[in-house]
Amino acid sequence: MKIEQIYTGCLAQGAYYITSNGEAAIIDPLRETAAYIDRLIKDGVKLKYIFETHFHADFVSGHLDLSKKTGAAIVYGPTAKPAFESIIATDDQEFKLGDIIIKALHTPGHTLESTSYLLIDETGKDHCIFSGDTLFLGDVGRPDLAQKAANMTQEELAGLLYESLMNKIMPLADDVIVYPAHGAGSACGKNMMKETVDSLGNQKKINYALNQPSKEAFVKAVTEGLLPPPGYFGYNVAMNKQGYESFENVLNNGMRALTPDEFEITAKNTEALILDTRSNTVFYKGFIPQSINIGLDGDFAPWVGTLIIDVKQPILIVADYGKEEETITRLSRVGFDHIVGHLKGGFSAWLASGKKADVVDRITPQQFASNLQIGIDKVLDIRKASEYAAEHIEDAFNSPLASINDWIKDIDPAEHFYMHCEGGYRSMIASSILQARGYRNFTEVAGGFKAISETAIPRTDFICQSKVLAS
Numbered sequence: 001m002k003i004e005q006i007y008t009g010c011l012a013q014g015a016y017y018i019t020s021n022g023e024a025a026i027i028d029p030l031r032e033t034a035a036y037i038d039r040l041i042k043d044g045v046k047l048k049y050i051f052e053t054h055f056h057a058d059f060v061s062g063h064l065d066l067s068k069k070t071g072a073a074i075v076y077g078p079t080a081k082p083a084f085e086s087i088i089a090t091d092d093q094e095f096k097l098g099d100i101i102i103k104a105l106h107t108p109g110h111t112l113e114s115t116s117y118l119l120i121d122e123t124g125k126d127h128c129i130f131s132g133d134t135l136f137l138g139d140v141g142r143p144d145l146a147q148k149a150a151n152m153t154q155e156e157l158a159g160l161l162y163e164s165l166m167n168k169i170m171p172l173a174d175d176v177i178v179y180p181a182h183g184a185g186s187a188c189g190k191n192m193m194k195e196t197v198d199s200l201g202n203q204k205k206i207n208y209a210l211n212q213p214s215k216e217a218f219v220k221a222v223t224e225g226l227l228p229p230p231g232y233f234g235y236n237v238a239m240n241k242q243g244y245e246s247f248e249n250v251l252n253n254g255m256r257a258l259t260p261d262e263f264e265i266t267a268k269n270t271e272a273l274i275l276d277t278r279s280n281t282v283f284y285k286g287f288i289p290q291s292i293n294i295g296l297d298g299d300f301a302p303w304v305g306t307l308i309i310d311v312k313q314p315i316l317i318v319a320d321y322g323k324e325e326e327t328i329t330r331l332s333r334v335g336f337d338h339i340v341g342h343l344k345g346g347f348s349a350w351l352a353s354g355k356k357a358d359v360v361d362r363i364t365p366q367q368f369a370s371n372l373q374i375g376i377d378k379v380l381d382i383r384k385a386s387e388y389a390a391e392h393i394e395d396a397f398n399s400p401l402a403s404i405n406d407w408i409k410d411i412d413p414a415e416h417f418y419m420h421c422e423g424g425y426r427s428m429i430a431s432s433i434l435q436a437r438g439y440r441n442f443t444e445v446a447g448g449f450k451a452i453s454e455t456a457i458p459r460t461d462f463i464c465q466s467k468v469l470a471s
Contacts, residue, residue, distance in 0.1 A: 001100055001121060003128065005179060006030075007196055010301055011059050011333060012185035014196055016130055018119070020098025025049040026072075027117060027130050028181055029062040031333045032247050036066060047072040049095055051102065053132025053181055054114040055080070055240045057145050057233035058188055058302075060335050065246055077115025078106045083242045089115065100127075105168045107134040109161020110141030110188075112150050116169065118176075128177035129200070134161070135169055136180045138193035140209040142226055145188075145233060154226075158219040165210065174201025187230055187302065227402070232305035236335045245337055247329075254317065254328035254339035260353040263316060263343045270340055272314035275304070277327050278347070280428030284360035284444070288318060288343075288350055293432040296323060296330070298425040305334040306402055307429070317342035318350075360431045361443045368418065368445045369455040378417040380442075382430050383449065387422060392449070394458040401426045404433055413441055420445040420452060 004017040008030060016027040017039060024045040026036060040047055047070040050063050054077070063074050064084065074086040075095065089095075089104035101120040108114050110133040121127040133141035143157035150157060177199060184194045191208065204210055212218040258266060267274060274291035276283055277300065283293040294303050296319070305311075315338060319327045324342045331339060343350060351357060363371070372379070379396040381388050388398040399407045401421065411417075411434075419442050421427040431444045445452060453459065 001098070003119070003179075005196060006035075007183070008333075009185075010299060010330065012183045012192075013059055014179065014181055014183065016179055018097065018100075018102075019043055019045050020100045020122075022046065023048045023098040025051060025095075025097050025102060026066065027051045028053055028056070028132070029066055031060045031062045031065075032329055033062045033066045033069060036062070037069060040070070046070075048097060049073055049075055049102070051075045051117050051130070052080075052240075053077075053116065053130065053134075054111045055082075055237045056181075057229070057237050058182075058186060058305075059333050060236055060239050060244060062247070063240075064243060065248075075104070077104055077113050079108070080113035081241075094120075105129075107132075107161075107164035107168050109143055109157055109159075109164045110134055111146040112160075114141070114164075118172070126172055126176050128179055129169065129172065130179045130181075131169070132181045133188050134164060135178060135203065135207075136182060136189045136192045137178065137195055137198045137203065138207055139189040139191040140165065140207075140222055142189055142229075143222060144226055145229055145237075149237075154223050155219050158222050159215060161222070162215050162218045169200070170204065170210065172200055174199060174204065176200040178203055185299065185302075187227070187233075190225060190227070230302065230306040230402075231309050232311055232334055232336075235311040236305075239335050244335075247332055250332045250337045250339065251325065251328050254331075254342065255324060256341035257344035258316075258341045259344055260350050260355055263341070263350075264355070266340060267316055270314045270316075272316040272340055273308065274316050274318060275327075276318040276347070276432070277323065278318065278320055280424050281446075283428060283432070284362045286351065286357045286359055287347065287432070289356055289358040290436045291318060291432065292436060293428050295425060295428070296320075296327060300327075301330045301334045303401075303426075303429060304331060304336060307404070307433070308336070309405070311335045312338055314338045314340050316340060318347055319343075321346055358435065360428065360435065361440075362428075362431075362446050363443055365445060365447050365451040365455050368420075368443075368452065369457050372418065372457060374458055378415065380417050380419045381449070382419060382421050382426055387449075389461065391453075391459050391461050393420075393452065394460045401430050404430055408434065408437065408439075411439060411441075413439055416441050416443070418443050418445060421448045423448040423450050 006015045091106040099122040103118040117130040144154035184192045276291045382401045
């Protein structure tokens with residue numbers, strides 16, 4: 001028996017590859033399937049099952065393409081109603097895989113069809129549990145994503161989650177290994193650990209959700225403090241449930257190389273969003289006017305999904321040479337399939353063609369420290385509220401990047417402000433969005449709060465201003 005966790009950091013997502021005596025299973029595979037196919041061939045095993053823990057909201061699974069290419073059966077838990085052929089397991093149904101057994105444990109709460117998979121080894125011992133979004137390390141799945149589909153409140157779903165955990169998972173032995181679907185950074189929970197594997201016994205000790213004194217206390221604990229889910233979540237659920245275009249077609253369309261003239265014409269004719277995936281340290285020096293910067297060197301896909309409202313939005317890509325395929329792949333993982341091409345030769349080709357470019361007004365932390373007048377100049381801190389609460393520039397405003405589509409309307413275009421995040425990644429995203437919408441009355445600070453903290457600028461953890469920047 002072999003179990004391999006295939007962890008994708010930019011999505012904070014764990015897929016699992018399991019083999020036993022010539023047969024294989026994959027749990028919650030990513031959209032692109034080539035790596036799985038190569039692994040199967042190398043190991044000389046046949047893929048028998050593709051287990052899905054639920055209809056994922058934060059990424060598009062590779063279950064359909066993988067099943068078509070291998071003939072493996074797709075397995076969902078009870079109550080799932082996919083629009084394609086699959087096995088709908090009954091609670092406690094066992095699936096033979098080589099010399100081991102994988103048992104489906106229906107654990108509703110995150111969603112109604114949520115199912116954990118218990119692996120029983122060759123000796124008949126409970127070895128590990130693939131807990132999906134039911135149990136994370138340090139947390140449990142958020143119970144608010146499936147409210148509409150379930151016709152239930154988040155409190156009712158949280159109650160189901162409590163019963164699932166207490167009746168199906170907590171009775172398992174302490175030495176059972178927990179393999180969750182996500183880790184720290186995922187929007188599917190709020191308090192996940194950075195570790196991606198742990199024992200169930202340790203989780204029983206340290207997981208706040210598993211240590212509530214009552215069902216009522218559990219419901220309150222897991223429902224408070226939840227941030228609104230990113231807008232693309234609902235689209236991803238629909239794609240996972242109804243089906244989607246093959247990844248190869250998406251990749252082929254996106255790999256269409258366009259000259260600067262073709263790129264410009266395509267942008268106009270398709271009303272495509274120009275997505276520049278270069279680093280913020282390069283982007284600010286020059287970029288195609290109206291383009292949006294979300295760098296590949298950060299949490300690229302989640303930010304795309306959070307800020308680009310419509311997954312059907314046509315997209316044109318500007319990327320560093322050789323990064324085009326990676327960009328398309330990572331976009332497809334969160335359902336952005338309408339990629340109509342990329343700029344051949346990148347931004348340097350655009351410049352060489354003599355076309356117009358734009359820049360962002362970025363200054364160093366030292367320049368910021370010299371220029372800033374506390375109480376007179378306005379400073380916009382676009383980090384998360386929790387980051388701002390921990391420490392921020394005295395008298396600064398807090399307007400998190402995730403809600404820019406809400407607070408941007410409150411900006412007075414005639415009033416100058418300074419803007420920063422933690423390291424420069426998010427503030428450059430915001431800068432590009434602001435300039436694309438006609439706002440140029442700001443100065444962005446390189447290096448963000450991390451670099452600002454090394455200057456003499458006064459800082460505080462007293463939250464005197466939590467409103468957005470407004471006139």
